[in-house]
Amino acid sequence: MAKHGQPIRREEHLLHPSSNNSYKPSDINETIEKSNANSKTALVYGDILPSSTRNAVPCTARGCKWQKYSRYVYVPVTFSRTYSRRELNTIIAALLTFHRSTCIRFVWKRWWHRNYISFYPGAGCFSQLGRQTRGQSISLARPGCVKQGIVQHEVLHALGFHHEQVRSDRDKHITIRFENVIRGREHNFRKIGTNNLGTPYDLKSIMQYSKYAFSKNGKPTIVAKSNPHLNFGTSKVMSKNDINRVNRLYKCFMMTIQSTAAGSGAEARQLEMSLSALIRVTEQNTGEQSSSVP
Template structure:
């Protein structure tokens, strides 16, 4: 116990120093401008702050953007974002965590969310370097939990409102958007698996239930996907807005990458990852502070 008392502070200090020592990217081209006006930003922030730990609704569902947490690029259609040029080169995602936006514990939560993706796919996360032309910056200076879909040249933001958005599942969810995932409920074959209860949806939110021409890479519809809406999202009357047509033990969760999510990710990036010599993501994770300099390679 005595040893732990001084080892743990050393781990946190070393992690903080590592964050300060690596390259800092320029202002991201995508997501640096707040997607909300002041009134909407305040409303979104308040809704998320008021979420209880046991609340079944996910914070990203309350983030006030398209389908809750997606920032749409006016120059890129939903179907356009499926093109391979929006996949990360060689399956490698340079990332940067804004230094003054998060506590050391929150930074660790972000890294562990990325680690969960790396462990179940060929995706590799590494610290931003000056020569990178595309990267993700994690920040918390806006309201809500949100991301763009797919890679954007010139840098892009994943916003995680502290502390409610800095949950393991929420980090995974937003990172999967950046990797190219849309929400499961918007898949083109969804009517075979769920019924949208339009009569229970807030009228101004009905556009969030439109289907997209998104490929599923041959992976079956997944009720347990971390990208699936919960049943009560955008309800105007406290009644369900989505009903499964098959018996589902769970529909929408914010805890882990499902088997279907992992399979889809591996198939999505099969070509990109095959272009790099070494597909091993990283060395086995160690809690020792000496390994914190660059966790993901």
């Protein structure tokens, strides 16, 4: 483990997710949309920062997956010093949900790590798609974007996953009502030639837009073909299909798919141990933080 970095663990006094993840908007996608509405950052698909070196999906087929070592995929991370302890706990608690149900392991960034993720409070909630060269950033504006579901959503982008409604097979499951989309935002619904990893279309995915996403008139922009009156895109945590896709893409065959709210066995109990050391490093290692946060 030492060569990959210190694993992120949980603090004994970590706030319970239900106590600091309340959502005033109806779903996390609405929160993301509102947070990014006035952002001056050039974004595509609502919350994806374009890469200057590669196209979007299927980037995972072109080398944007994170490297796997034996059983685990180690993803180094660093955090802005401006996040409060409460906000940092919320972000780390969200990262730990990947530990409990996938082979993704977030570790503290060390000097030898060439690829890593920096979390910082930018002007909105956004991420790049897949692993980038020489580090990348995930913006989580404070306090609006520092929510468990939003962290999961943006991290899934960084792991190589796009939004559900742009899937290559979306037309079998949903209808896009472009006549109701805000002018100039039609590109957010452009279909992509995705690798769906043999998983079904999932209206409960945390990557699924709400039915009123980018609506100019309060009317639905996305309608489910199975039931035109169905409400969807309101998930606040990863679905089983979201977890399954991570495990399939990164070949986490040894993992048992579980709820993101609980772990099991000795490994899960280990992950619930103290996070105090990581917090101390965050507070003390100011030189590394300031050099890696935009």
